[in-house]
Amino acid sequence: RIRHYRWEVKYEFKSQDCFRKLVITINGRTPGPSIRAQQGDTVIVDLKNSLLTENVAIHWHGIRQIGTPWADGTEGVTQCPILPGDTFRYMFVVDRAGTYMYHAHYGMQREAGLYGSLRVALPDGEVEPFTYDHDRSIILNDWYHKSAYEQAAGLSSVPFVWVGDPQSLLIQGRGRFNCSTPGIEAGKCNATNPECSPYVLTVVPGKTYRLRIGSLTALAALSFEIEGHNMTVVEADGHYVEPFIVKNLFIYSGETYSVLITANQDPSRNYWAVSKMVSRNNSVPTGLAIFNYYPNHPKRSPPTVPPSGPFWGAIEPRVNQSLAIKSHPNYIHPVPQTSDRVIILLNTQNRINGSVKWSINNVSFSLPHTPYLISLKHDLLHTFEQTPPPDVINGYQTYDINTVAPNVNATSSNSLYRLKFNTTVDIILQNANTLNVNNSETHPWHLHGHDFWVVGYGSGKFNVSEDPKRYNLVDPIMKNTVPVHPYGWTALRFVADNPGVWAFHCHIESHFFMGMGAVFEEGIEKVTKLPSSIMGCGDTKRFIRP
Numbered sequence: 424r425i426r427h428y429r430w431e432v433k434y435e436f437k438s439q440d441c442f443r444k445l446v447i448t449i450n451g452r453t454p455g456p457s458i459r460a461q462q463g464d465t466v467i468v469d470l471k472n473s474l475l476t477e478n479v480a481i482h483w484h485g486i487r488q489i490g491t492p493w494a495d496g497t498e499g500v501t502q503c504p505i506l507p508g509d510t511f512r513y514m515f516v517v518d519r520a521g522t523y524m525y526h527a528h529y530g531m532q533r534e535a536g537l538y539g540s541l542r543v544a545l546p547d548g549e550v551e552p553f554t555y556d557h558d559r560s561i562i563l564n565d566w567y568h569k570s571a572y573e574q575a576a577g578l579s580s581v582p583f584v585w586v587g588d589p590q591s592l593l594i595q596g597r598g599r600f601n602c603s604t605p606g607i608e609a610g611k612c613n614a615t616n617p618e619c620s621p622y623v624l625t626v627v628p629g630k631t632y633r634l635r636i637g638s639l640t641a642l643a644a645l646s647f648e649i650e651g652h653n654m655t656v657v658e659a660d661g662h663y664v665e666p667f668i669v670k671n672l673f674i675y676s677g678e679t680y681s682v683l684i685t686a687n688q689d690p691s692r693n694y695w696a697v698s699k700m701v702s703r704n705n706s707v708p709t710g711l712a713i714f715n716y717y718p719n720h721p722k723r724s725p726p727t728v729p730p731s732g733p734f735w736g737a738i739e740p741r742v743n744q745s746l747a748i749k750s751h752p753n754y755i756h757p758v759p760q761t762s763d764r765v766i767i768l769l770n771t772q773n774r775i776n777g778s779v780k781w782s783i784n785n786v787s788f789s790l791p792h793t794p795y796l797i798s799l800k801h802d803l804l805h806t807f808e809q810t811p812p813p814d815v816i817n818g819y820q821t822y823d824i825n826t827v828a829p830n831v832n833a834t835s836s837n838s839l840y841r842l843k844f845n846t847t848v849d850i851i852l853q854n855a856n857t858l859n860v861n862n863s864e865t866h867p868w869h870l871h872g873h874d875f876w877v878v879g880y881g882s883g884k885f886n887v888s889e890d891p892k893r894y895n896l897v898d899p900i901m902k903n904t905v906p907v908h909p910y911g912w913t914a915l916r917f918v919a920d921n922p923g924v925w926a927f928h929c930h931i932e933s934h935f936f937m938g939m940g941a942v943f944e945e946g947i948e949k950v951t952k953l954p955s956s957i958m959g960c961g962d963t964k965r966f967i968r969p
């Protein structure tokens with residue numbers, strides 16, 4: 424079946440957290456319309472760019488784009504940006520049921536509000552390995568009052584201006600900013616604006632809800648909980664997990680989970696649903712929604728103080744949750760027991776020409792002006808640097824991940840990794856100290872075009888000969904986004920079997936902007952004729968005939 428959507432993207436003034444600012448909407452909304460499809464459907468989105476003075480591109484997060492690598496929506500990698508006034512057609516097959524998302528993948532537009540959810544149902548006659556009465560989706564986000572431009576300009580200037588903490592946390596597009604904060608321009612903030620009234624999730628006592636939770640934060644790692652209710656985690660990034668129960672769910676930008684919640688508490692009142700920023704010391708107020716027991720009034724505030732959530736700095740519970748996520752025993756995708764290539768990606772914060780950057784193996788990633796997919800398919804190899812980045816950094820064995828590096832300089836490059844088609848690749852994400860003493864951050868890494876097996880996590884420095892012996896090669900979960908915890912490492916395995924060019928990057932918007940990413944090419948010779956609609960920038964203009 425075909426699911427056809429017509430979207431118009433434009434700037435509008437909105438008050439998501441009571442503070443009025445310019446946001447990017449789809450058909451007047453942020454989050455944008457939810458895409459609902461069934462496994463095997465073809466999704467068509469005709470996207471009209473009405474931003475007037477700004478390009479756009481949308482990425483279908485978690486959709487592997489098998490056979491349609493040009494529809495991945497990653498500006499600079501798989502397509503040229505969509506110009507103002509143009510309408511671009513995204514067309515792709517959703518080949519696997521699960522919980523996915525979409526969002527802008529151009530500059531820092533995602534944090535301007537261009538995102539939404541994409542839910543793929545099972546084919547007729549198939550059932551999930553769990554039961555529930557109702558199915559709901561929410562997206563968690565953080566929210567900044569400064570424009571994406573101001574932030575991007577700050578991040579690329581000397582002296583460097585960091586984006587700082589978000590002003591609020593949104594649950595399904597609604598947050599609360601304290602309008603009495605000193606310095607707020609008169610008329611900019613209105614605490615009674617219905618646009619910022621809390622999101623309400625209404626439940627019927629006794630019923631069980633599948634809540635699909637996604638995070639598209641620009642920066643924040645989150646803990647999500649519903650006061651007084653446990654949650655059973657049953658799905659992660661489109662894969663069934665061996666169910667486990669949590670009181671609070673840690674969720675990183677780019678991840679999705681399904682949890683089951685039974686409305687089994689005192690039905691005479693409402694409860695708070697809370698998102699809290701963790702992993703960085705912060706004073707961002709928690710995001711609040713109302714878990715409304717029918718027939719109580721949906722706007723009635725719960726009689727209790729919202730739960731304050733876990734301590735921001737506790738790493739252990741977050742690592743423990745990562746370790747708890749395993750494949751559901753009846754849905755194991757067997758993982759290859761050996762790999763053909765091991766790439767160790769050392770994550771470092773660096774300084775280049777006086778500005779702060781992030782690098783992988785000392786290479787701070789920058790996008791070329793001509794998208795790789797087109798360059799590689801049409802032999803425009805002069806459009807990016809041909810020396811590939813290293814599989815392991817020189818001196819990795821002796822690199823001290825626990826201190827600020829003695830030499831913090833890195834180089835900037837738009838080179839990419841070329842993978843042999845159908846080979847099995849291990850990626851070790853190795854975390855390290857930042858430019859600040861005693862500091863290492865959490866980075867959620869997202870791979871386009873694939874799911875990978877998460878074969879291991881560890882603390883400290885990855886040991887090339889010993890740690891692989893402890894990999895989970897029995898029932899590892901498959902995901903498309905995974906955290907690397909402070910001072911730790913995360914090991915992934917995937918098969919390079921999807922012809923195309925795929926971004927792999929930290930899903931923190933400013934970190935990718937600062938160079939925290941890489942690109943993989945595989946099977947470019949198997950990619951069929953590229954649609955001319957993705958062309959029009961850089962050296963691709965030569966393919967457009969009058």
Ligand SMILES: O=C1O[C@H]([C@@H](O)CO)C(O)=C1O
Binds near residue numbers: 585857858859864937
């Ligand atoms: O990339 C980052 O830069 C700042 C800080 O390290 C430098 O100001 C920060 O907290 C980041 O995550």
